[in-house]
Amino acid sequence: MNAYNFMGWKNFATILSASLVLLSIFSLSTKHLNLGLDFTGGIVVELAYKNPVNLDQVRSTLAEAGYDDAVVQFFGKSTDIMVRLAPQEGKQAAIAKHIVEVLSVQQSDTIELKRVEFVGPQVGDELRDQSGIALIVALICMMIYVLVRFDFKFSVGAVTALFHDVLITLGIFSFWQIPFDLTVLAAVLAVIGYSINDTIVVFDRIRENFRLMRKSEPVDVFNEALTQTLGRTTITSGTTLLVVIALYVFGGELIHGFSLALLIGITVGTYSSIFVASSIALTMGITKEHFIDNVDAEVVDDRP
Secondary structure, eight states: OOOOOGGGGHHHHHHHHHHHHHHHHHHHHHTOOEEOHHHHOEEEEEEEESSOOOHHHHHHHHHHTTOTTOEEEEESEEEEEEEEEOOOTTOHHHHHHHHHHHHHHHHTOOEEEEEEEEEOHHHHHHHHHHHHHHHHHHHHHHHHHHHHHSOHHHHHHHHHHHHHHHHHHHHHHHHTTOEEOHHHHHHHHHHHHHHHHHHHHHHHHHHHHHHHOTTSOHHHHHHHHHHHHHHHHHHHHHHHHHHHHHHHHHSOGGGHHHHHHHHHHHHHHHHHIIIIIHHHHHHTTOOGGGTGGGSOTTOOOOOO
């Protein structure tokens, strides 16, 4: 099979990626992330029902009562729920009482208020700082790994692709003001792992082809490697996206952000493994001399 000319799209992909990254940075700088209660703190109300609870009905009831930003989830049993609201220091007791009254009247059930707490924003600030550190440490570790396993030029391409994936994912959440909580952060970290795995598969094949295709130009080696890994990339990304789409559609409101971040990240990560990481390595001048020094002299190039 003839190799596809992936690198022929390098300039177009560079313009597209640069535009998306700049737009993401602009959105993050102006609109910022819509941080969820995990990062901003808030009021936590724990309620116990007599009968099993329908969370969708609870959310609708609270929204009608003016609590549009309420996060509702089960807490242990199907009769116990936890409601989290935006921070309003000093008003937690009154808000909790009002929530119990609203839910008791509209849902015709006996509700017991078990706990009400106020989580200050300083806790959210600490989580936000630690989250940023976690992202930076993950990216540094990935760069060191690729540097040790391959070459400095490959490590630059890999880490640039990771920054590209993270920034675009965060930029989409910022632009549409989708709530960003700890589940979304977990998804972003998972995207980093997924993207670097995809990139390493491509880099492995590029290195192997450089050792076999000694008479070929670097651009031909890259195109051959990308074509050879295309089937694997398509199947892996496609099956993963099917699972993520199922999570987004059927997983419930609490993991919508998580599944959406994975959906965006995997799509962008697949693209960046082909057009960002590889393009940067090629632009930085990766050649066969980086790989053939330790190859057995008997290896013969039988390719054009």
